[in-house]
Amino acid sequence: MHIPQLGDVFPASVMNQIRNYLLALLILVLPAAAQASPDWVYATHANISIPEGSPLIHMPSLDDETLHEFVGQVELAGKVQVGWYRWIAEDSIEIEMELMFLPAAEQHTKLPVVQHPLEPPTLPSLISLDIPNGDESAMLTRLFGEKLAADILKKRLNRSVEGIITFNTYQTRVECDRRFFRATPVSFTSTVKPKVLGSLPQLGC
DSSP states (O other), X not given: OOOOOHHHHSOHHHHHHHHHHHHHHHHHHHHXXXXXXXXXXXXXXXXXXXXXTOOOEEXXXXXXXXXXXXXXXXEEEEEEEEEEEEEEOSSOEEEEEEXXXXXXXXXXXXXXXXXXXXXXXXXXXXXXXXXXXXXXXXXXXXXXXXXXXXXXXXHTOOEEEEEEEEEEEEEEEEEXXXXXXXXXXXXXXXXXXXXXXXXXXXXXO
């Protein structure tokens, strides 16, 4: 039995035009595909799931394809950690402060899930906290109280405190083939006294 081919339907001149068109298309597409980073592929082909009834709204980024941002207030229980780490530049060593939030058990279910079909499930077990307006003193005072906040800044102390935090933005992106999470806190109520923290987890690549 003869299976119809394109050559049986179109004349040779049309077939040549089709071949030339496909060849030109490949020349355009292949370089772009080769340059696409795994981070970009993860971000642009991700599945997004927002918990039912959540006030968070997905806001696509116009400037960064790898960024997924969610706007709206959500309240979580967990632990805030503050600590200091060394940032090694080409000609200097700087000491930076890092604020993080560790959601309590099952609290991550209140947050959206962004996952590529080939990406292993990654729970937001560690969320970096943005500092509005870069005011470290105001943020630490809100979290730890005025006296301890001053000591944390002056003596570069590592501390943790459990409580209830409220975010108004939540972000996730893939960098260095890993998914990272960030949030902007608007309020925090401690439920226990602050504790000494030995060291912070490594967040870099």
